[in-house]
Structures are given as C-alpha cells and as structure tokens.
Amino acid sequence: MDNILSEKVIIKEVFLNAEQIHFRVKQLAETISNDYLGKEFTVISVLKGSVIFVSDLLRNLKTNCSVDFIRLSSYKGNESSGVVKLISDINENPAGKNLLIVEDIVDTGFTLSYLQKKLLAMKPSSLKTCVLLDKYSSRKVPVQIDYRGFMIPDQFVAGYGLDYLENYRGLPYIGIISR
C-alpha cells in the first residue's frame, strides 16, 4: 500500500528553490573557510535534518576539517515538545577543539541551547554555530548563531534534509507545509 504523503497536496509553496539554497550555502562555506583559515576544526552535524546541508557545506569548504555527528530529537509530529532527547552522541572527545555545530533549523531554540550547553561543558577551545534556517519569531530560549543561511517566518517547512513526519527530506528545495 502506498503510504507516502503526496508532495503536491502537502507542500503548499516552494519557499526556497535549489538555486537559492546552493548560492547561500556557497556563501556560508566561503565565510567559514576564511574564518577558520589555518585552524583545525570539527564540524558537529545534527542528525537527521542537517545531513544534506552539511554535505553541501563540506563540499564547498576551502579548508580541511573533521566531522562528527550527534542525533537529537525534540519534535512530536510538527510541534516542538521542548524536551530534547539525546539519541546518539558524538564519537570524538571535543575537549580543546574548535567546534562548529551545523544545524538545519532553529525554531524554539531548545535543541540548540541544549547542544551548546552540552558541548561547552566538554571544554572545547571554541564553539560556533551555523544554521541554515532561523525561525526567529518562534524563539523561546536565546541562542548564539554565528552563521545563518536564511531568516524564515513561523511556518513549518520540509525538504533539503528537513522532514514532515519523516517525509520529504530528499526534496531539492524547501517548501512550506500546508496544515
């Protein structure tokens, strides 16, 4: 039985097309490359949503880095529960390293705030954060964002790694979900 939600019904409009996303990701990669020139650093990719963003970002960096992954969850359906769960942790010890968190979207800020506090407690040499989408008007806790792709309104979006009920991560664009 076909239980895939129809893209045409659920995505009410394209918010960012593939070209707009790639242009901005290249700009972010250039800024990050310049800022980390001559420095060793580790990208911490937040799964699952950042998987496509981090792949494109890494391929556009002009400087070498190592990569680690962390999997967190705070969403129930399309609402943030406010309770962040650690599903799987980073592999490398971050102490003394320059860390760059790469996250798909910041909404309430609970997830990023949890991660920033967790990593800071492990005494890295520096900690910066790069997010593709900033849903700034939904913020409930303040978070530090050093590199930001796009500011977006309070709408639920999917595509380019972001899901709606685990669907649409593979779309090349970011669309607004009708609800």
Ligand code: IMP
């Ligand atoms: P926060 O803790 O409320 O800031 O939510 C962060 C996490 O919620 C992100 O890492 C996403 O996984 C998810 N999220 C928040 N808004 C959206 C959205 O519009 N589309 C898809 N996922 C979202």
